[in-house]
Amino acid sequence: MNILVSSCLLGTKCRYDGSCALCNELLKLKDGYNFISVCPEVLSGLPTPREPCEIFKNRVVTKSGKDFTSNFIDGANQTLEIAKSFDCKYAILKERSPSCGNSKIYNGKFSGKLVYGTGVTASLLAENGIIVFSENEIDKFVSFVK
Numbered sequence: 346m347n348i349l350v351s352s353c354l355l356g357t358k359c360r361y362d363g364s365c366a367l368c369n370e371l372l373k374l375k376d377g378y379n380f381i382s383v384c385p386e387v388l389s390g391l392p393t394p395r396e397p398c399e400i401f402k403n404r405v406v407t408k409s410g411k412d413f414t415s416n417f418i419d420g421a422n423q424t425l426e427i428a429k430s431f432d433c434k435y436a437i438l439k440e441r442s443p444s445c446g447n448s449k450i451y452n453g454k455f456s457g458k459l460v461y462g463t464g465v466t467a468s469l470l471a472e473n474g475i476i477v478f479s480e481n482e483i484d485k486f487v488s489f490v491k
């Protein structure tokens with residue numbers, strides 16, 4: 346079964362600060378599933394490292410005020426096409442990201458405060474019928490697909 350996964354969770358150093366967010370619990374699943382690794386922000390052409398972005402009033406902006414909404418939408422669309430081409434019915438994405446966050450994202454004021462919300466890619470995938478889990482919901486994912 347093909348599962349779409351945020352690249353940073355698999356150890357790729359593609360986060361805004363050039364780090365990864367390796368998730369060992371996810372790696373333990375690897376034998377049963379074929380992970381399709383994607384980073385929507387890199388797909389959109391943004392460099393690594395890059396200025397961190399947050400979602401504020403439906404726009405994706407940096408602390409210095411640059412608007413990267415179109416990049417994030419482009420990355421989400423490319424990710425959806427990859428998911429479709431590999432027939433991914435499920436995704437496991439990095440929580441809190443303005444692209445990949447599935448239930449919590451930062452509030453858009455760069456204050457470190459989280460709010461309920463979804464990133465641009467997570468939203469588009471869900472709108473297209475792909476069931477999205479975060480790296481904090483791996484047990485839930487395993488129970489769901491059994």
Ligand code: SF4
Pocket residue numbers: 351352353354359360361383384385386387439442444445
């Ligand atoms: S866009 Fe998603 S995959 Fe890329 S670094 Fe951010 S959370 Fe990870």
